[in-house]
Amino acid sequence: MDPSKSVATAPPGPETWSNEKYPGGQSVPPPYQDSLYPGHPQPGPGYPPQGYGYPLQYGAGAYVQQPYPGGVQPYPGGPQPYGAAVTVQPTVYETQGPLANPVSDYLCYSIFTMLFCCLPLGIAALVYSISARDANHTGNQATAERSSRTARILNHVALGFGLVIIILCITLIAINISILS
Structure with missing residues (x-):
């Protein structure tokens, strides 16, 4: 323990810490003290019991309905009691089957x-086939037709491209065999 510091010394007051500044231009906060109110006792572990509900008016034993300005009541038939039932209709979602x-959907053709x-074209056709299948299940006719048509076109192009490649490969192999023999 440092002998120069004593427990009996009071914490520095505002006159000592108000001259210092943080880099942002703000003043340094006051040092920590155990008691927020020096010289006063700390609050106990609990608070005194509180009443529940609305506070009573002075001179009245219970809640008294205040008169409306101009004598006009907001609802016909008199004021509504607390807890009056309010009916709210539930939200209705219309879904298509x-x-x-x-x-x-041309799913097998796409695969x-x-x-x-x-x-690459087969993957694109597969995506549109799945989209057409989902639109069929949700009942969206326009999206199902559009996705189905796109999947069919992509499948035809992919099949044509694949057949052209296969025919070119067979032709090149036949030419190489005839040249070598």
């Missing part, structure tokens, strides 16, 4: 062209 006549003809 699956289409009665679903559009073809075939993806695996055996042209991978």
